[in-house]
Amino acid sequence: MAAQAFHDRDGWVWMDGSFIPHRDAKVHVLTHALHYASCVFEGERAYGGVVFKSHEHSQRLHQSARILGFELPYSAEELDRVKRELVAKQGFSDCYLRALAWRGSEQMGVATARSDVHVAVSAWEWGDYFADKMKGIRLMIAPWRRPAPDCAPTNSKAAGLYMICTLSKHAAADAGFDDAMMFDWRGQVAEATGANIFFVRDGVLHTPTPDCFLNGLTRQTVIAQARQRGVEVIERAIFPNELATFSEAFLTGSAAEITPIREIAGLAFKPGAMCEQAMSDYAALTRRKNAA
Numbered sequence: 605m606a607a608q609a610f611h612d613r614d615g616w617v618w619m620d621g622s623f624i625p626h627r628d629a630k631v632h633v634l635t636h637a638l639h640y641a642s643c644v645f646e647g648e649r650a651y652g653g654v655v656f657k658s659h660e661h662s663q664r665l666h667q668s669a670r671i672l673g674f675e676l677p678y679s680a681e682e683l684d685r686v687k688r689e690l691v692a693k694q695g696f697s698d699c700y701l702r703a704l705a706w707r708g709s710e711q712m713g714v715a716t717a718r719s720d721v722h723v724a725v726s727a728w729e730w731g732d733y734f735a736d737k738m739k740g741i742r743l744m745i746a747p748w749r750r751p752a753p754d755c756a757p758t759n760s761k762a763a764g765l766y767m768i769c770t771l772s773k774h775a776a777a778d779a780g781f782d783d784a785m786m787f788d789w790r791g792q793v794a795e796a797t798g799a800n801i802f803f804v805r806d807g808v809l810h811t812p813t814p815d816c817f818l819n820g821l822t823r824q825t826v827i828a829q830a831r832q833r834g835v836e837v838i839e840r841a842i843f844p845n846e847l848a849t850f851s852e853a854f855l856t857g858s859a860a861e862i863t864p865i866r867e868i869a870g871l872a873f874k875p876g877a878m879c880e881q882a883m884s885d886y887a888a889l890t891r892r893k894n895a896a
């Protein structure tokens with residue numbers, strides 16, 4: 605049976621100031637964001653009905669939009685309230701949320717300074733981002749590289765930056781892999797198509813410096829939790845020829861949470877104690893927040 609299309613569901617979407625039936629959340633074909641990628645978004649999860657790091661996500665949405673030259677007409681606090689209400693209205697406990705902001709159809713053409721800015725938030729129940737996550741996933745090397753910070757607004761969670769992620773993820777799926785690991789324009793290890801990456805060697809965590817890709821909130825959480833435990837975490841340039849020296853590897857992201865890796869392009873990794881610790885610390889934190 606085909607999976608249920610995302611537009612064809614019951615429930616509610618919050619759009620431009622009000623809750624509307626899910627199926628009515630539509631845009632016009634001349635929407636600037638569709639033609640020129642003037643759209644920014646957030647992917648978030650709620651645990652036990654509470655959105656994890658909601659405010660940080662709302663602030664990042666604002667920052668992403670600002671980098672693309674537009675301001676959101678709703679404050680971060682208002683977005684937090686919307687997310688709370690949306691999760692409650694749908695009766696969800698654990699779910700995924702997608703907040704986005706985009707330039708509308710008031711103007712056509714590359715320049716669009718006067719276009720209205722639209723904002724929407726939707727939510728749905730979503731299990732693990734990767735099937736068979738606990739077995740560890742297999743990554744190939746992406747055919748596309750993360751662009752240099754002067755070639756794209758790399759600090760913005762901008763929809764346009766996901767074009768190369770979709771192409772890379774499709775290439776991975778076609779070759780029988782779960783996802784792709786992307787190098788950056790210098791040839792250094794960067795991240796996966798929708799998550800950051802960590803490696804382990806001799807009890808130390810190594811992760812690429814986020815100087816041309818998203819410094820994920822999950823990444824920051826994992827680093828802080830590891831340091832609290834006294835684990836050394838080194839953020840640095842990581843080169844492809846080092847990969848064989850690492851024993852464990854895992855991905856981090858709001859959707860992927862913490863996902864063990866068992867292969868990168870023929871190199872085997874064994875999900876082990878460091879990855880398990882990160883997973884259990886993250887689970888404890890997301891659950892504790894919800895109890896608060």
Ligand SMILES: Cc1ncc(COP(=O)(O)O)c(C=O)c1O
Nearest residue numbers: 797798799800820821822857858
């Ligand atoms: C390309 C990319 N990198 C990293 C991340 C991880 O970010 P976060 O942990 O804030 O979800 C995401 C997910 O949002 C992503 O899409």
